[in-house]
Amino acid sequence: MSLIRIIKFLKLRESLSNQKIRYLMTGLYNTFFGYLCFVIIFYNFSSTVSHPLLLGICHLIGTVNNFFSYKTFVFKTKNSSVRNYLKFNLVYIFTFIINLSMFTILTKVMNWNLYLSQALIIITIAIIGYILNKYYSFSNMPILKKENKYL
Numbered sequence: 001m002s003l004i005r006i007i008k009f010l011k012l013r014e015s016l017s018n019q020k021i022r023y024l025m026t027g028l029y030n031t032f033f034g035y036l037c038f039v040i041i042f043y044n045f046s047s048t049v050s051h052p053l054l055l056g057i058c059h060l061i062g063t064v065n066n067f068f069s070y071k072t073f074v075f076k077t078k079n080s081s082v083r084n085y086l087k088f089n090l091v092y093i094f095t096f097i098i099n100l101s102m103f104t105i106l107t108k109v110m111n112w113n114l115y116l117s118q119a120l121i122i123i124t125i126a127i128i129g130y131i132l133n134k135y136y137s138f139s140n141m142p143i144l145k146k147e148n149k150y151l
Contacts, residue, residue, distance in 0.1 A: 022074045023130050030069055034062035063089060075138040088137040095125045095132075 038058045045054055067088045071077050077084075099121055106117035 019074060019134075020130065023070070023133075024126070026069050026074050027126060027129075030062070030066045033065055034058065037061050063092060066092075070133060071138060075134060077138045079140065084137060088133065091129060091132040091137050095129050098128065099125055 041054050041058055042051075064085075067085055070088075071084070102121045102124065103117055106112040106121070107114055
């Protein structure tokens with residue numbers, strides 16, 4: 001191996017040790033996986049099964065995949081409980097509401113371009129999602145600690 005290849009490999013390895021880089025890479029993978037599931041499921045069943053049911057199936061498959069990929073590759077948590085999965089889904093619902101609200105404001109109220117609006121929102125959602133997943137979904141620490149034992 002040449003010295004240049006070794007340096008490139010070390011830089012790549014260093015990048016993968018950064019949790020934020022792993023979060024972005026995993027997010028790209030999760031997006032691709034979710035869209036692929038959507039295409040396969042809708043291609044095969046959209047003419048015979050209701051679209052809301054198919055979207056629900058896609059969401060279920062996608063969130064299970066996302067949960068385990070973030071848990072394993074990004075946050076590297078050992079615990080895997082239903083509680084963590086439910087918290088993860090609450091984060092997804094919350095970020096969806098933020099996405100929908102911001103999209104409506106930017107496109108309907110401010111008349112921004114649809115694609116530019118969503119591109120800016122994705123950046124915001126990625127940051128919020130990272131923080132909430134790190135400190136809420138995949139954390140065992142309670143959000144509110146009882147400081148007083150009499151409360």
